[in-house]
Amino acid sequence: MDIFVRDIWVIPLLPLIALVLNLFLIRPLDVAYRDRAASHAGAAHDSHADHSEHSSSEAHYTAEELIESSYVSAIDTVDGHIDTPAAMPHALQTAQQTSGGKQAVALMRQWEQHPEHPHGQPTVYARLAGFVGIAGMFGSFAWAIGALFAMFGNTALQKGITIPLYNWLTFGSISYHVNFYADSLTVVMLVVVTAVSLLVQFYSQEYIESEEPRGYARFFAWLSLFAISMMILTLSANFLMIFIGWELVGVSSYLLIGFLGKDAPKIDGGRPSPSAAALKAFVTNRVGDFGFLIGIMILFAQTGTFTFTEIPQKLQGTDVTLITAAMILVFCGAVGKSAQFPLHVWLPDAMEGPTPVSALIHAATMVAAGVYLVARTFLLFHSFAGPQAAMVVAYTGGFTALFAALIAMVQVDLKRVLAYSTISQLGYMFVGLGVAGTDGPGMFHLMTHAFFKALLFLGSGGVLHALSGQQNMRKMGGLAAKIPLVAFPVLLATLSISGVPFLSGFFSKDEIIAQTLAHGDIALYVITVLTAFLTAFYMFRAWFLTFGGKGGAFGGLWGGKYRGDVHPHAPGMRIWLPLMLLAIPTVFAGYWGFAPLGGNFNAFITGNPAAAPFDNPFVDPMTYVSITLAFLGIGIAWLMYGMEVIPADALTRNPIGKGLHALFFNKFYVDELYMALIRFGIFLFAKIAVSFDKYVIDGIINGIGSGVLGIGRGLRKAETGRLQNYGAAFFGGALIIAAAFIAVVYFGK
């Protein structure tokens, strides 16, 4: 069994193979095949279509591109408006010929949002790409499971082994190694990553098929790339590797967020384009990386090594303040990647990516990387740095948890609610890492959260799929009856995240709340409990708005009035099956940390069999406080949105409520603040710099140039053309020189 750990490099290798195959073999084939098909279709189009002789070939080409493949049998145009798909190409042509680009674009947009937009089908090669990606992922998942089982009961392995790969660089006594490191923490993380990745890839087959069939193969390639990056990050043995993984993850995320290269329909005018969201995500992450990098450099400069296992030995005797500063800077990276306040702004926008991506990256895995980083360097935070470092972690997490929960309460976009909920839950994890004596509670919540949040996102993806991309919860309602196979697992996950007992979320969240008390930090306790209440409320608000509503079964819990205008269509097996599979850990994963049943997650994750298991939550009276609050939250949501006995605007009618609502709804205006900072800070500086170049430096250079030329033009006039002037200059010059010569010789001394 040890082989699963010793050769753990297999895990990233398999997706790597899939990536290379997809990128360099299958995708080119796919493209070539499509091109051929397109030209075929173009020919067919030519013969069928009855367009006039004089239509330019370019316009024809454009129209053809826009409909992806031939879909034309008849022409039925109503000027500038499209009623049937068949009318589209001709309408476009007309628009192109008559009024140029603008109208064509408008039509194109309109066309893309048309319910009968022909998405086409991925080619056989594209499907192959999907299979290859999934196969690779499945291999990795199986290997990770193998590694997990190899670790069970093997304390030596749990403590970790280094798997050297190769030497990247060496200078004298310092080395930059490319090494893997596997311990229980790694393996848990890997299992989460591979499991969620596998299911998401499986799910994506159907999802992407309808969203962007042309990018099918590319999408799977990027998913594999992401998986590899995440595995490198997880398996890294040193700060160099983790930074490499860190950045690669950022890039994969960038590529995947921006994957849908078109604008989605606006909701309340507030949604950015995917490419803008991708940009924002990457740059915000870079802000965190900036701190992370400096933190790494401080540690490296102090110890001369990047290796996690060596740093503690070499840090002995180093100034604690310096280490504290370094660790806080390292935590900056985590703040960026895990979307904690103040760098949380990218995550809600990242929801513009395809929903499977949101589930995989922006809920379950990548955003957990920050948590993983702190867990990985837990020893440094708690044993080497001053207490301030852990405090910063805990309070950042706590504040963010509450902050995001407040925003989540009032959002109307389904995915945004989930995004803020993710931010909030990540805050919990940091609280756990900040206050607990081990990285157990934080990692435990990471694991459980990964499953139920992935489930929630995939569920929301199912909804979006059913509603052709509609994300506004006001246009939903009662969907549980229409898509029960999606609704049921989502309900389980919603219960889990709300902290309903016996579900995984309950165990992990409650452990963290308990740790804040154990740590004696009342403020954090209040924050976390309050957040638990809010979580239950907003999650069920979302549930009722989406799946339930007045008139549904069980008092509006299941089904109800549908407010949308798109006819929901039931998703296929490839969508609901992963949901069902994810429901399993959503329910049961929590028992790994449930001591009465023998679960001792803490011992496993720390590699220390003697480590005390998490306390049995049902013994601790304080637990019932949070359970009560959770049910209270659910209850209020039920009353407001399920049964609608309390009007939804009950609290926002008064000015204070209205103001708060606006504040929450606008995310505390953080985005606006940042935009202002960028515009009046960075861009102002940039413009000053450019002006400095243009006016000062170039001014000097050009000034010298024109000055010399000017002097030349002036001196030129001295040549008057009169020989007597020349003679005068000659004699005058000679006399002056003679006089000066005499003066210098006689008076110079």
Add this chain to the structure above:
Amino acid sequence: MSWLLTILVFLPTVGALAVMAAPRGLSRWLSAVFTGVVFLLSTWLYIGPMISSGGNAAVFGNVSHPYWVDQAPWINVAIGSLQLKIDYHLGADGLSIFMLILNALLTFLAVLGSGNISKRQREYMALLLLLETGVMGVFCAFDLYLFWLFWEIELIPMFLLIAVWGGQRREYAAWKFVIYTVLGSAVMLAGILLLYFNLGSQTGVYSASFNWLATHHVSGNLTVLGLTMSSQLIIFLLIYTAFAIKLPMFPFHTWLPDAHTEAPTAVSVLLAGILLKMGAYGLIRICVDFMPSGAHQFAWPLAILGVINMVYGGLCSLVQSDMKKMIAYSSVSHMGYVILGVAAAVGPGATNPAFKEAALTGAALQMFTHGTITAMLFFSVGVLYDRAHLRDINAFGGLQAKMPRLTWIYSFAVLASLGLPGLSGFVAEYLVYTGSFSTFPILVGVAAFTVIITAGYLLWMLKRSFFGPLNPKWNGITDASILEMTPLITLAVLVLFVGVFPQFMINLLHPSLNNIIQTISGAVTASGR
């Protein structure tokens, strides 16, 4: 004499003459053949020693004992109090080989990538070849006077290339380039003379040969305008001025955006890929190695200027609307890494010389990295420009739909440029950061801000031009052709390879750079600072 270096330097000149003599239709092929042959020969610089030594990287030697040497007496005069000796002394150690191969490769690719040049193609190709001669000479001259002579050869070809084949403001850009460059080389000559005669009078041996200069350093003070400074510092500053202009270092950088923007694609590639490296190479090879204690004294200002370069260039890039100008300013920013790395290598502190070597290696690698990656960026923009005749970032939009190949490779270049791990840019930047930090913690902290700005402007540009909805104006735009993709893919493979296996490059550089580090630490210890 091994003749290989001589052939490498002058074969392009022969090529230029051949191109001028041959019929017009042949010029492109002929120049491709010549640059191709030069490139193949240049790889022997690496392969040859590797074979002969059985793979021992130490064989490349250092500045005092380079592996490749071509030497012949040229000028030697002793009259009155003057002793002047200028040898035709070419040499190549790891650092030189590195740059020579890069130059040969990029020139070759530039010739391949000049398919769009239809105006006066013959002259264009001849000038490219002439340019290659000059740059080759710079990278393997092992006599300071000879170095200076080669340094200026590049001037005229580059001037004409910009002035004839450039864009709208080519005249202004070309002249600015010339003024800056000539000013720099004049000051450098003053520095060289000062070094030569000072060292000569101190040691009694008048020689400008690199192996002499690397082992004997000027000492003592000089009084200039009533200001007494150490001789090394003065000489360093004089010679460095030329390199600072070439690098380019703030505040001598304003020629670059203009030159880059106006130059034709392949010339921009060479400007960024090679000509800027002449400055970096000179800084490492000459300024640091021959005036170690001068460099040491100037380390702080140098580091500050490097950081200014990084941040300032980045900020300027942020607000450019011209794609090439943005890349040009990004060059300014990226070359700041070189300056910072070198400053850290010569700077105070850092008890462990390994850090300094890491920083210096980072700086040297940044030369390669920036050369290849910026070349990719320029080639990509060139492809776009050839079709659209526009470079305004905002004028495009959604090109991804029409140009998937170009988008793919351009994104690759952009990601490499912003330091994506696994690509060579990361290696260099990471080495510079981690190596420099122990010397200049605060400055490096400020410099690290660049990682954010870089990501910002590059990705923002990508977003505006390539992603998002397609601007219908470009409905008819076609994707990059295979010929256009060739240089891009070649470079991409290289960037990826070095990113994953940097040790390959480091082996080549290590003997040279390690020797420099030892020189520095020796000098610093001797001066008691």
Add this chain to the structure above:
Amino acid sequence: MLLTLNSFLILGAVLFCIGLFGALSKRNAVSVLMGIEIMLNAVNITLVAFASSSTGTAHGARLTGQIFAIFIITVAAAEAAVALAMIIAIYRRRNSVDVSEINMMKW
């Protein structure tokens, strides 16, 4: 008053200055030429004065200045010939020998 060397030298210098003034102020090219001739003759006076007062012991030292002067006279004659030829040439082309008008080429 005894005529010393200095007297002749001063005469030469004054004559030189007079010639110079003439050469620089007269507008007629022939007058300018005459001014120059006066300058040359001032040099001759100086040379001869030096020669006659020379105490030089070298071979023919006392004669040198006079020989020099004779050469100068000869050369000056040739010079005048050339200059006058040019003046005539310019007069033919422009009907004027006013030197202040001869400024086609300037700047």
Add this chain to the structure above:
Amino acid sequence: MSPTLIPLSSNDMWILSPEIAMTALALLVLSLDFLIKRREIIAFVSVFGLAVPAGLLAWIESTPNHPVYGFYGMYTIDNYAIFFDFLFLLIGAGVVMASYDFVQRYMRSSGEFYALLLFSLLGAMLMASSRELITVYISLELTSFPLYVMAGMLRKDIPNDNASSVRSTEASLKYVLLGAMSSAVLLYGMALLYGITGSTDLGEIAVALQRGFSGGPNSIVLLVADTFIFAGFGFKISAVPFHMWAPDIYQGAPTPGTLFFSVASKAAGFAALIRVFAAGGLLNAGSFYLWGFIAIAAVATMTLGNIVAIAQSDIKRMMAYSSIAQAGYILVGFTAVAYQPSNQTGISGMLVFLAVYVITNIGAFAGIIAFANATGSEQLRDFDGLFRRSPALAFGMILCLMSLAGIPPLAGALSKIYIFVTAWQEGGLLPWIVIIALINSVISIAYYIGVAYRIFVKNPPREDRLRVSAAISFALAVSVAGIIAATIFFQPLLNFGVSGAQALLK
């Protein structure tokens, strides 16, 4: 010692033989002009006739222990003189070749022009060899008179420019009058020098000055003499402020004449200047402050030349300022000589620089003449796009201009480095002068490359091919080959210059 007539020995004739041959050649050409109508024969004789004095020179030079002095020390044929003599012969050949077509087209009798040229060269050769003030003066005038005439020899207007012959006459008149004025000043200086030293022999003057005399080295008369002599030669070499004639006369004279002025007159002026000042010991005058004035003159000369050259629109006028600037660079070398009179270094720098300057300038002017022959224009703007009308001509011209600008690795750059090195190594304030000179080189780039820019970059006014005759192509090719050869084989040239310098200061 009683004055006894010592007969001239065969030695004297031997060392004078090149000049005698030169005289014969000039006379032959002059008489051929009467006898033969075929001009190519005259030109042919002029060029190949130069082989006789050259052969004699080479013979003398290769003879071991050949006599060095003759005519009672008045005349010498040391390595310094040989260096210049060869240079002058080279100039003769180059100018005749370059001027062949021009002379044939625009001048009434080509024999006259060549004869004058040869006489002028004869004067220049004598100038390099004379060690006595009277001889210097006579040879100076022998050099100058033909120049005055040559300046005015353009009798037919060149096409497209119907004022060219008037300008030529004007140039000639200006030249002769200003030349005469400068001679007067020079003579006055010489007279004063003779007065205080009692001799016109440079060797005896040096001895006298060294021995001391009334007033000592700081005597006002000596200072004035120094200044006036410098002014007189400064006119020849067009040093500021004695340069003002140059642009007008360069512009007005027929282009071959301009070429000849720019090289022969300048080289001869320097030959005499160095000889008089170095061999005559004048540099020791004025408590060695002389070097400072020379330095100022050098700086002023090159700066003014370069800056005003930028603003020119006529290429000959631009070349005039260019030649002024080049004289400034040579004066930097002379500053070094003045700074340390016992050091031959600076002189060697000047010689080498002059040689390269001569070769290069012949090439550049050959290009200008060729262009003028083909288009009838000498305006800078007409050079636009020359590269497309005649690539070879354009290439040659660009190469020569780049060499003049001192762009490496051409010989011009090497000689410039060398002359700067000779100044730099003297120390003191001289490095500053060199730095100013370097800045000047930068400024000079503007107009040299400016011409190259026009030639290569700009669009030609019309797309015809220019026809360039064989003779001038040959001159240009020889010049280009000379530049390249001087680059590669710089060392022999250097050795030649060094031996010349060493001969001057034993």
